[in-house]
Amino acid sequence: xxxxxxxxxxxxxxxxxxxxxxxxxxxxxxxxxxxxxxxxxxxxxxxxxxxxxxxxxxxxxxxxxxxxxxxxxxxxxxxxxxxxxxxxxxxxxxxxxxxxxxxxxxxxxxxxxxxxxxxxxxxxxxxxxxxxxxxxxxxxxxxxxxxxxxxxxxxxxxx
Amino acid sequence: xxxxxxxxxxxxxxxxxxxxxxxxxxxxxxxxxxxxxxxxxxxxxxxxxxxxxxxxxxxxxxxxxxxxxxxxxxxxxxxxxxxxxxxxxxxxxxxxxxxxxxxxxxxxxxxxxxxxxxxxxxxxxxxxxxxxxxxxxxxxxxxxxxxxxxxxxxxxxxxxxxxxxxxxxxxxxxxxxxxxxxxxxxxxxxxxxxxxxxxxxxxxxxxxxxxxxxxxxxxxxxxxxxxxxxxxxxxxxxxxxxxxxxxxxxxxxxxxxxxxxxxxxxxxxxxxxxxxxxxxxxxxxxxxxxxxxxxxxxxxxxxxxxxxxxxxxxxxxxxxxxxxxxxxxxxxxxxxxxxxxxxxxxxxxxxxxxxxxxxxxxxxxxxxxxxxxxxxxxxxxxxxxxxxxxxxxxxxxxxxxxxxxxxxxxxxxxxxxxxxxxxxxxxxxxxxxxxxxxxxxxx
Ligand SMILES: Cc1ncc(COP(=O)(O)O)c(C=O)c1O
Numbered sequence: 001x002x003x004x005x006x007x008x009x010x011x012x013x014x015x016x017x018x019x020x021x022x023x024x025x026x027x028x029x030x031x032x033x034x035x036x037x038x039x040x041x042x043x044x045x046x047x048x049x050x051x052x053x054x055x056x057x058x059x060x061x062x063x064x065x066x067x068x069x070x071x072x073x074x075x076x077x078x079x080x081x082x083x084x085x086x087x088x089x090x091x092x093x094x095x096x097x098x099x100x101x102x103x104x105x106x107x108x109x110x111x112x113x114x115x116x117x118x119x120x121x122x123x124x125x126x127x128x129x130x131x132x133x134x135x136x137x138x139x140x141x142x143x144x145x146x147x148x149x150x151x152x153x154x155x156x157x158x159x
Numbered sequence: 160x161x162x163x164x165x166x167x168x169x170x171x172x173x174x175x176x177x178x179x180x181x182x183x184x185x186x187x188x189x190x191x192x193x194x195x196x197x198x199x200x201x202x203x204x205x206x207x208x209x210x211x212x213x214x215x216x217x218x219x220x221x222x223x224x225x226x227x228x229x230x231x232x233x234x235x236x237x238x239x240x241x242x243x244x245x246x247x248x249x250x251x252x253x254x255x256x257x258x259x260x261x262x263x264x265x266x267x268x269x270x271x272x273x274x275x276x277x278x279x280x281x282x283x284x285x286x287x288x289x290x291x292x293x294x295x296x297x298x299x300x301x302x303x304x305x306x307x308x309x310x311x312x313x314x315x316x317x318x319x320x321x322x323x324x325x326x327x328x329x330x331x332x333x334x335x336x337x338x339x340x341x342x343x344x345x346x347x348x349x350x351x352x353x354x355x356x357x358x359x360x361x362x363x364x365x366x367x368x369x370x371x372x373x374x375x376x377x378x379x380x381x382x383x384x385x386x387x388x389x390x391x392x393x394x395x396x397x398x399x400x401x402x403x404x405x406x407x408x409x410x411x412x413x414x415x416x417x418x419x420x421x422x423x424x425x426x427x428x429x430x431x432x433x434x435x436x437x438x439x440x441x442x443x444x445x446x447x448x449x450x451x452x453x454x455x456x457x458x459x460x461x462x463x464x465x466x467x468x469x470x471x472x473x474x475x476x477x478x479x480x481x482x483x484x485x486x487x488x489x490x491x492x493x494x495x496x497x498x499x500x501x502x503x504x505x506x507x508x509x510x511x512x513x514x515x516x517x518x519x520x521x522x523x524x525x526x527x528x529x530x531x532x533x534x535x536x537x538x539x540x541x542x543x544x545x546x547x548x549x550x551x552x553x554x555x556x557x558x559x560x561x562x563x564x565x566x567x568x569x570x571x572x573x574x575x576x577x578x579x580x581x582x583x584x585x586x587x588x589x590x591x592x593x594x595x596x597x598x599x600x601x602x
Contacts, residue, residue, distance in 0.1 A: 003201075008599075046570050047539075070569070072540050072599065
């Protein structure tokens with residue numbers, strides 16, 4: 001596989017074409033739930049994502065919805081992240097966020113840790129992206145939006 | 160006001176009459192001057208550098224001139240009584256003369272600046288300072304009052320937009336703009352209602368760094384003169400790629416960067432008509448730009464030194480002078496014809512299914528800067544696939560967000576040429592681009 005094909009794995013191309021969670025869902029306040037929204041922009045290339053998160057009283061992600069525009073890497077990354085974090089509790093989300101950031105710093109090598117890569121699931125498809133310094137921020141855009149919307153929801157303070 | 164253009168030996172205008180485009184042998188010789196063009200990228204692929212509008216590559220002679228300055232002449236300029244100081248000063252001022260001659264200006268009309276962005280800000284802040292009363296009566300024509308208008312265009316690079324927005328915000332002046340038509344050229348149909356008696360400044364780009372369109376300078380200068388407004392030309396993309404004679408164009412100010420015209424980074428030039436530079440208050444103040452300094456007050460040196468505070472980027476300036484001479488010897492009329500040929504080759508991408516060019520589709524009044532979108536594939540992804548084949552294009556908004564918004568796109572990919580670009584390179588780019596949609600499964 002060429003480095004280009006390593007970056008544009010089929011999983012990524014599929015998520016870019018058929019994204020998960022795309023289309024903002026109204027966060028009608030469910031009793032006891034916390035909700036947050038974040039808008040993130042990558043000023044150098046204009047990629048954007050607006051993301052909403054809904055957190056249960058027990059501190060797990062009840063739902064993520066988002067709207068965005070940008071390159072296939074940024075859009076696929078939000079999509080993969082959405083399928084990954086739905087249902088996860090906030091500690092697990094924090095762990096996944098840390099692992100994904102580690103993956104993006106791995107310069108194409110991956111995490112070298114089967115448990116960690118199992119946890120990241122489809123998100124390991126972004127390993128190839130970490131070989132391209134200019135594209136890492138594309139892959140991280142959605143994760144930044146998730147972290148910020150969780151902070152805004154107030155869920156992090158209570159958990 | 161009239162100006163007469165004198166043709167000097169070696170003048171681009173003279174060579175224009177003599178030479179056609181660059182021949183294959185000339186082009187091969189030019190390419191051999193640029194060491195970086197020999198390198199390979201992405202696992203041994205020959206580099207196809209189509210990002211010269213962002214920054215150009217540098218010929219060996221420019222690199223050597225800079226090194227030679229440091230090895231042989233390095234000293235502070237305009238001070239010190241020693242031989243090195245004399246030689247450094249001479250090199251610095253000769254470079255100024257070379258740049259001035261290259262753009263049809265007088266030596267005293269060229270001010271060194273770190274780049275075009277800095278140069279435009281010098282003018283914008285001169286208006287601010289004059290409005291605050293600095294520069295006295297001489298600077299009266301730079302004073303702005305609430306209700307005065309500053310006119311730009313919708314096609315501007317942020318460097319020729321944001322400083323004017325800021326000036327308007329500081330002074331209460333109103334920012335207006337000339338819109339862009341669907342073909343990427345300026346829409347001048349409402350010009351008389353945009354440039355009016357209230358207009359004090361008309362700032363516009365000579366050549367768009369997105370669409371490649373050449374602005375109708377004569378029409379715009381005439382409109383400004385009719386109402387007594389000052390003109391500021393962003394000449395970043397024109398000076399490296401076509402003959403530019405600032406006296407003949409009749410603009411009041413112009414800005415351009417060394418690094419886009421085969422010169423070093425960190426240096427550029429502000430052109431101002433002599434009488435305007437003389438009347439203009441300084442913006443950056445400090446050492447080297449003064450006459451008499453007391454604890455209470457300071458009088459300022461005449462231009463250009465008045466606008467060159469602090470230790471200057473001497474080696475880079477000398478390099479930029481060398482770049483101007485290099486281009487002057489090639490002959491800018493020939494360079495421009497070469498670029499027109501390349502533009503024609505680039506524009507053939509409009510025939511690739513799913514490719515849409517943002518900007519004029521004909522080669523009249525345009526240079527080889529071609530921005531485009533690919534249906535169903537984001538510009539970043541387009542750039543990545545081209546990069547994998549060794550082809551370097553720029554992706555994003557190219558520091559022109561309003562222009563992109565005008566065309567309803569967040570980002571484009573852009574191919575741009577310089578003197579050393581070949582038709583073969585453009586063909587390689589076209590062929591690679593033709594495969595992009597298939598790679599992403601976009602139909
Ligand atoms: C049309 C135009 N204006 C202004 C600039 C700013 O030049 P610099 O970044 O060298 O100051 C550029 C280059 O990016 C440009 O293309």
